[in-house]
Amino acid sequence: MKTHPLNFFGFCPHCGSEQFAVKSAKSKKCSQCGFEYFINAAAAVAGFVFNERNELLLCRRAFEPAKGTWDLPGGFVDLGETAEQAVCRELMEELNIQPTAVNYLFSLPNEYLYSGFTVHTLDLFFKIQVEKMNKLICSDDVCELKFVPLNEVKPSEIGLLSIRKAVEIFLQQPK
Ligand SMILES: [Zn+2]
Structure with a gap:
């Protein structure tokens, strides 16, 4: 129960x-x-980031949960912030990415266990276009980055089930 x-x-x-x-x-x-x-859902954001070759950015998780598996970049929305501002801030802070286009895609409810408490989130997914990729940086919770052509993305490599589901939905959408 x-x-x-x-x-x-x-x-x-x-x-x-x-x-x-x-x-x-x-x-x-x-x-x-x-x-x-x-109690309400906490807003969180995640980005499908594409480089100029239209390859998708995946980040390898450095910590549990799902340590060592691949993930999308993202984080929680701060108080007073728009979801678009949140995804841009997270991408800048975590990876040194400056988006040139941010487009809302869809949302999924999710649960995130933190310090023994189940945080119910509403994850908002965005398509992020980047014209000129800066030198990427890896933040503390990301240990490796890769760009993958969309037809080579394997949802089974994505460890967090909610993010895997989002990737499956994204891959099924008409491009
Ligand atoms: Zn009281």
Whole structure:
């Protein structure tokens, strides 16, 4: 039986009371101070990045989960940021990539276990065009990069199941 993420929150985060009870499938409410906490999906972004030869960028994961398998670049959306800004920031920070075109493709819900807590995310996928590739850098959590022609991309090489599913959807889309 899967645990609902709200079970992780035993006390009211505002006043610390134990009188913090399930109000709905999405919320818990404190009967001491009246604070109601809603749990929502966290927005995350990932990019299908193409070089000038129309090859797809894959990143090898340096850490668990799915250490050593291939992945798409991406990360969480910061507060106050658009998804487009988030994917550009992640690509710049992680890989030194400056996109020239950013186009939204589709979204998939996902679960991401972090410090014992299951974060429910909504992953937004973008097609990223890059005109002139800078010298790529590998960030801490990426140990290797490669560009692969689309007809040679193997979804089985992608370790995270949600990302693998996204790659399968992308490969099935008319080009
Ligand atoms: Zn309270």
